[in-house]
Amino acid sequence: MFDALISGNNPFFYHLTNVLIHLSTSIFVFIFLNKLKIKRELSFLWAVVFAIHPVLVQAVAWLPGRNDSLLAFFVLPSFIFLISFFEKRKSYYLWLYLLFFALALFTKESSIFIPVLVLFYGLLLSDKRNLFVNILPVLFLGWIVIFSVWFYLRSIALLSSPVPYSILGSIKSIFDNLEAVILYIGKVILPFNLSVLPTLQDSTLVYGFISLVLILVLFIFSKKKNYSLITFGLLWFLIFLLPSFIRPSGYVPDFLEHRIYLPLVGIFVIFSSLSFFEKIDFSKPLVNFIFVLIIVIFSILNIWHSNKFKDKISFWTSAVKTSPSHPLAHKNLGAMYYLDHEYDKAKQEFLKAVEINFEEPMIHNNLGLIYMRENNFDKAKEEFELELKINPNYDNALFNLGLLYWGQNEKQKAAEMWLKTVLINPDHKDALKGLAVYYGEIGDREKADYYLYQAKLRGAEF
Structure with missing residues (x-):
């Protein structure tokens, strides 16, 4: 809304906001990892990797991907403030945590699991467990209040469109799509099979399995491991990733890359728990050379992948290709x-x-429009009727079938279709406009004036 107020339909400020959110979140990644007592230099390395990682391009270059970057923009400060409370025992840090938790929850529903992460942090990582136990009643009270407000507003918003998922259906969907975990891990470690619309069917898991082997080798050769940090990082990764696997039954699931945005931080936490990374000496020239080389490679991949988002044809051509x-x-x-x-x-x-x-959905309607342009009206009618058989409440298919009837001088049938259109979508200004013209032609001035007023009210031009 802020972007719309400033720039209207100009996309520049929308993209600028995405970049600013991403840069701010990259800083939050550094602060958060540092708060987890991860070495400062290593935290900085992960923050830089986060800032330029090609798998996160979709969250920055593609405007709809903002949902996940905005989620991270709220989740990371919430934990930073919570940890600051444990360090300094200032109550305002606790209230800031609750504020940012609420903002995260209203940004994306996967935030409902944040309290689980908070509990594991308090029990596994906090060196002030007694303090954590003492503030649990305050945390629970805050969570109850925030969840109650969220649930109430959510129930109002979903009155007209109930969620098509049951609890069992959601769990089944997650298990059915578990292979995608391997896909995402491959994109994080070896980001060479990037796609604007990835599916399991069209994606290779080779990079994922290679990445798992590399992680296993790192795990084996790390003499010391912080299992508490590993557990927390793994929970972070899974809690923020798995809910994105929930899909309606029968729908071809996609695994968009912006969904790894916040889970990626969990991978950084896991890696930081291994002595292999903990013992990296950043004063050595070879280490700095490898670090710079990774940055250069990731930057090149980042720029290359960004080109797929430059315009609508590039985006969807890339989607069809991959x-x-x-x-x-x-x-x-x-x-x-x-x-x-x-x-x-x-x-x-x-x-x-x-x-x-x-x-x-919508494809037969689209074909109907093509056949209308070709003056193949019988085929167009067949396609519109097919669309309505599959998707009976699709307002544009009803409207377009009305246009077809109008063009064939079956104006009463056209009006019937347009009446059905506005019954489903009262704001369909073209259908309102068509009804105004129809009733004007048959001499019903009262209805003509009514639909004329309704159409103009919604921006229709005559």
């Missing part, structure tokens, strides 16, 4: 071609999407 079996990739690339008036290319992508998934 995830050719995902119908959404073909559907949306086709939609971008349609908007650019490249109708033959659009038709090709729409047909490919139908071939992959005949019931892909």
Whole structure:
């Protein structure tokens, strides 16, 4: 909303905000790791890696990816303030923790598990366990109040669109997609198979398995291990990653890279618990050379991957290239071609999407528009009706079928479709405009004036 107030439809400030959030979060990563008593130089290394890691490009370059960077922007300070409370026993740090926890919860629902991490921190890592036990009643009271407000507002927001997941269904979805953990680990350690719309079906797990072997070797050759820190880091990684595996039944799951944004911090915590990293001597030229080399490689990969987000065609072309079996990739690339008036290319992508998934939402409507442009009205009608059979409440399919009837001079049928459209979506200004014209033509001035007023109220131009 802040971006919209400043720049309207100009994307510059939206991207600037994303960059500023990411830079701020990178600083928070350094402070947080340092608060966990991880060596200052090592904390700085991880913060720099976080700042330029190519797997996080989607969270910065792609505006919808902001949800995860914003989550980290609130979660990390919440823990920083909580740890500061243990260090300094100043009550305002505790209230700041609760404030940032609330902000995180209202940003993304996976924050409901933050109290679990707090409990494990207090029991495993805090050197002031007695103090932690003493403030538990305050923490629980704060959590109850925040959860109550959140749950109440959430229930109001979801009245018209209930969540399509049950608890058992969510657990099953997580287990069905557990392979994605390997996929994400591979992208973190060896970020060479990056994608704007990754799926398990079209992704290789080779990088993930190689990465797991490398981690195992590091684990074996590290003589000392901080198991409390390992446990905390692993919990952090899983708690913030696994909820993103929940998908509606029958939907092709994607594993977007911005979802690893906050879980990545858990991997840094795990690595920092191994003596291999703890004993790194940053005064040695070889260590600095390797560090700089990693930064250079990651920066090159970062710039290369960023180019996939430069415009709509680049994005969806990349999606089709890396995830050719995902119908959404073909559907949306086709939609971008349609908007650019490249109708033959659009038709090709729409047909490919139908071939992959005949019931892909909106795809038959899109094909109907193509056939309308080709004056193949029978085929267009067939596609619109197919869309409505699959997706009966899709307002645009109803409206477009009405347009088809209007063009064939079946104006009463057109009006019937548009009435159904505004019944589903009262703000569909084109349907309101069409109804105003229809009732004007048949001489019903009262209804014509009503729909004219409603259409103009919503920005329709006549």
